[in-house]
Amino acid sequence: MSEFEPSILCFACNWCSYAAADIAGTSRIHYPPNVRLLRVMCSGMVDAEYVMKALEAGFDGVMVAGCHIGDCHYISGNIKAQEMVTRLKKLLHILGLEDERLMLKWIATSEGPIFAETIKEYVEQLKKLGPSPFRKELVT
């Protein structure tokens, strides 16, 4: 059997993390293809419903990536994202999902290499954790 390849959905803030991914691209810093980026205007725009939907749809991990605290383009959107993630993690725990299935990360525009490194590390982390119990092939 081939090695388990986790799938990751990353909600990326247009102003920082998405731009950081662009810089990783421009600088040709390779990272695992396991991640799918979904651009949002602000990490604070990410509704808990979106994360739940992603997990339900079978992603092994969901990442919410925003600007460092204090750097939010909309002043405090990232703080709201942080509150959402903290609340949602408690719920995921009740559902029996591991803490690592949802990750919050601050990545600034200039941090292209950090974006790539974050994805690498998250893939490794999820490999250790194994497939999500909501993966389609495990559910049906």
Next chain:
Amino acid sequence: MGGNITAEALDRDERRIGVYICHCGLNIADTVDVEAVANYAGTLNSVAVARDYRFMCSDPGQDLIKNDIKELNLNRVVVASCSPRMHEPTFRKACEAASLNPYLFEMANIREDCSWVHDDREVATQKAKALVRAAVARVYYNDPLEIKEIPFNPDTLVVGGGIAGIQAALEIADSEHKVYLVERDPSIGGHMIQLDKTFPTLDCSQCILTPKMAAVGAHPYIELLSYSEVEEVSGFVGAFKVKVRKKARYVDEDKCTGCGLCQEKCPWTADSEYDVGLSKRKAIYTPFAQAIPNVPVIDRDSCAYFLKGKCRACEKFCETGAIDFEQVDQFIELEVGAIILATGYDAFDPSTISQYGYGIYDNVITGLQFERLSAATGPTGGEIRLKDGRKPESVAIIHCVGSRDQNYHEYCSRVCCMYGLKVAHIVKDKTNADVYEMYIDMRCFGEGYEEFYKRVSEEGVNFIRGKVAKVTDKAVSEEEEGKLVVICEDTLLGSIIRVPVDMVVLCIALEARSDAEEVARKFIISRRADGFFLERHVKLDPVATPSDGVLIAGCCQGPKDIPDTVVQASAAAARVLAMISKGRVTLEASVSHVNEDLCIGCGRCEELCEFHAPKVGIYEKPMPVSRVNEALCKGCGACAVACPTGAISIKHFKPEQILAMVDALAET
């Protein structure tokens, strides 16, 4: 070019999506099988046409879209190419040109997010398909959005009165548009007014700057707010609101004649900021003779009246009664269309590199202090003197102090090689001392710079290639007695050398202002890892920032010399003049929208909105509901997440759009 028009798609439903996969030359096509992606896109729901093309951003590429919109009645378009941060505006315009609302366009980033970061062709092609699938799924739910315009306020705020701010302010004001120039110090002039001569022409810095300063002071279209700081910024491009704190000078600007008697009579002193601590100034002072405005300020921290409650000598001698100890800070509200930040740099504090002895040995000075020693307006009247008044017989100039050093700043400060050479020339000229330049690399890149390097080399300056390890007064030979010994590796000789000198000049780095973080936050712009303000695009848009209407000029964007600063300031001014000339500004269309049938008027949106966009009130319905002021809304989406009834959504980022993407991306 591959094409794939599915006939049955023509009458499947009302959505008719065109999908275009860009090769980007080989940038995408090398790693992604673009033809396979286009063929796959053609099979997706509601896709009427899917094509691949070498350069979608080229005119023929855009024409492809325009023609298909017209001929195939497309009502949605997806382009899979580079980052939307790069070409989304290009393709939106192309759609608009073919009478398709630009918000019915969607982009899939298969270059930065795919072909450039993966190398397995099969995996990259799979990923590109998923990204295209998601864009198609999203665009299905896109709505046409109304694009609204408001008038552009032609008044401009320039923050910072150094050469960058002065240049930008004058260029705009000369076109007879109002400029507010806010400067935090008592006078404009910035670092440039402290310099003696400017490389490579050796122009007198003050001689070329003071006419511009005087022009600012007298300009009918410039309102100079000196000794003032920006407190708050709100609004948006075209209609910013700015609150400025005009700090109490304790001198009435209208009454003061600038006679200077108060400064003569004041018995209290403090270190002169202008002379970088090499001289004293009074507690009531104008920083230098040509200050604009020529109105002194009282420094509360050194004034005896403020410290001990008595003195008031200045008040006694002031003939016009301009001294006002009761003055308080004033707040001024400004309305402007655009803002230019020209807040400059801080000089690196070399005392943090203790081995260079700054702050320990009297005759280790910074480049900026050397400027003051050398300037006719400085503490020695332009004589190069050691602390004890002797003429130096030998001078070492240490390059890259705080620059190109992983422990401090990794970047090159760009001006130090040249000012180091200038210092060498002036020392030679004025004292004929032996001069040693200790450098890592000589970087003399500008107009006339290499020639100046050659000229200084021929003046008998000793160039030693190597990084200085230490400056010490511990002599190990008779020759070193009473001297400062510079210990350095000469990398060309391959040996450690000891150079005894009388004076050491440190070519200190230019660094981001210590309060750059706070300023960036105030104006909602970003900073680079090195602390300087981040430009919108490092090559193609080094003047703008991610915040529309907020421009940057000069060293606040990164270290640069005077010519580059002037160029950037003029560019920023040109940008503002272009906006003024257009006279209107397009509002963000992707804003919050309240479904009043679902809204219960709870006010959570109003509570959390940082921009005061939603307001709960009684409008057409008898019950209170929330309404959003679209001019204030930035479309961040926080209210939509917080709304307990799901009444609020963000146009162009509706839940169905996001959820459709999540589903499409999850598919394998």
